[in-house]
């Protein structure tokens with residue numbers, strides 16, 4: 017079950033569905049992948065070579081801590097990628 021972490025009174029785009037590691041997740045047009053994942057309670061995006069957990073840090077495209085695979089294209093910044101209906105996201109956590 018997806019947690020409801022969005023502020024209900026905020027206007028947002030049309031509801032769409034993306035999949036994250038094969039699981040359907042609700043998103044809204046205009047959101048970044050990072051925003052949609054955070055709203056779904058998904059914070060762990062990848063691990064370092066030594067196994068340390070990593071998630072979004074800066075939220076503005078500078079730190080590259082939020083790398084995920086988007087539609088089979090690796091190393092995309094979740095905070096700089098806008099969701100699209102049917103988008104397939106794979107985290108590496």
Ligand code: FES
Pocket residue numbers: 071072073074075076077078079080081082093094095096
């Ligand atoms: S969170 Fe820093 S580049 Fe995405």
